[in-house]
Amino acid sequence: MLPVDRERKELCESLLPGLIDAIQKAAAEVQRLFLSRSFAVSEKGPGDLLTSADLASNDILHNALTKLLPEAVWISEESAQSEARQSYRFAWIVDPIDGTKEFAGGIPEYSISVGLVADGLPILGAVALPAEGLLFAGGIDVGVFELHEKGRRRIQSTVTPALNEASILVSSTEFKKGVFEDAVFADLRLHPTGSVARKLALIAGGRGDANISLYPKNEWDICGGIALVLGAGGKALHLNLETLEWEAHRFNAASLLTYGLIAGSPDLVDALCKRQQEERWPVRREYGR
Structure with a gap:
């Protein structure tokens, strides 16, 4: 386990509520579209699907997270990449829907993924599972939490099986x-x-x-x-x-x-x-x- 860095911990603690709020809003919209089946589907390439739900999620996350930490470069599957992205210390690295093929096919095994990187190290993350009503959020200095409709719980280490x-x-x-x-x-x-x-x-x-x-x-x-x-x-x-x-x-x-x-x-x-x-x-x- 990586040692706790106090400055990094304070940054992550300050960002975590905003990150959770942003991904919850994206998850709510994506799940609404999944249930209503009211989204368009196209192909970026052979077998590489893109839906209007991917773009809606990307917009929600981009609008929220670029305000939350403006000094971070934005890297997303559904956005053009900045040519200067490697010059940034911080980066939001985002998949608006991971598992688009499952999403488009009505299979509830998809997610929304957001990671914050500092100097190449992923220090904070959130992954929403909209169809399962679950959200996991946290990072190396703040621990990890599971959030659901009944509340949240802090993840505890478990015994490693053979x-x-x-x-x-x-x-x-x-x-x-x-x-x-x-x-x-x-x-x-x-x-x-x-x-x-x-x-x-x-x-x-x-x-x-x-x-x-x-x-x-x-x-x-x-x-x-x-x-x-x-x-x-x-x-x-x-x-x-x-x-x-x-x-x-x-x-x-x-x-x-x-x-x-x-x-x-x-x-x-x-x-x-x-x-x-x-x-x-x-x-x-x-x-x-």
């Missing part, structure tokens, strides 16, 4: 494409479900033990969720394709694409990374089988 007893959340897409069919995964308890930000939030909230992804991820897919995992005392690592070593990702990087993801409690992450190295699980450089 690797073969751990509940490991994996991508529905990767699972359907046969990524985990190899016999080396046979002893693991894999649970396919949608939205990587959602999976990370559930793990931070103690509703899963670890996440494995072998496909590339964009920073906006994972920033908010990783902030929560770190805030809950967990660990999240990516594969460096040059050294083939697992390491923590520094956000707002030159490339917004990351490769592979193993997240969860530190002991489980270390054990899974060791398994990947020994068994050579194939971390993909691009989407596809």
Whole structure:
């Protein structure tokens, strides 16, 4: 677990109420559109869907968060990226809807993800699960909270299970494409479900033990969720394709694409990374089988 930084803690405590308010408003609008099915759908590319709900969520979050911390650059899946973004110390990294395919298909496994980065480190995050009435928010210096209609609870650390007893959340897409069919995964308890930000939030909230992804991820897919995992005392690592070593990702990087993801409690992450190295699980450089 990272040591508490007093200045960073004060900043996060001051921002957290505004962040929660913004993502709750976005979640309410997205869920309204999901239930009414009153949204337009288009394609940004083959199989890459965009809905009017993505854009509505993006507008709500942009309007609120750029006022909340004006000195942070805005990085969102649904916005043009600033050419000078790497010159900023702070960055809001946002996915207005993670799991747009599920959202458009009427599957309630989608989320809204917001992460705040300082000098490459995700220090604060919030992930809303609108269809499930859940919101997880917090960070490395302030802890993590689960908010729902009956109130909020602070996430407490839990006992780490043995690797073969751990509940490991994996991508529905990767699972359907046969990524985990190899016999080396046979002893693991894999649970396919949608939205990587959602999976990370559930793990931070103690509703899963670890996440494995072998496909590339964009920073906006994972920033908010990783902030929560770190805030809950967990660990999240990516594969460096040059050294083939697992390491923590520094956000707002030159490339917004990351490769592979193993997240969860530190002991489980270390054990899974060791398994990947020994068994050579194939971390993909691009989407596809």
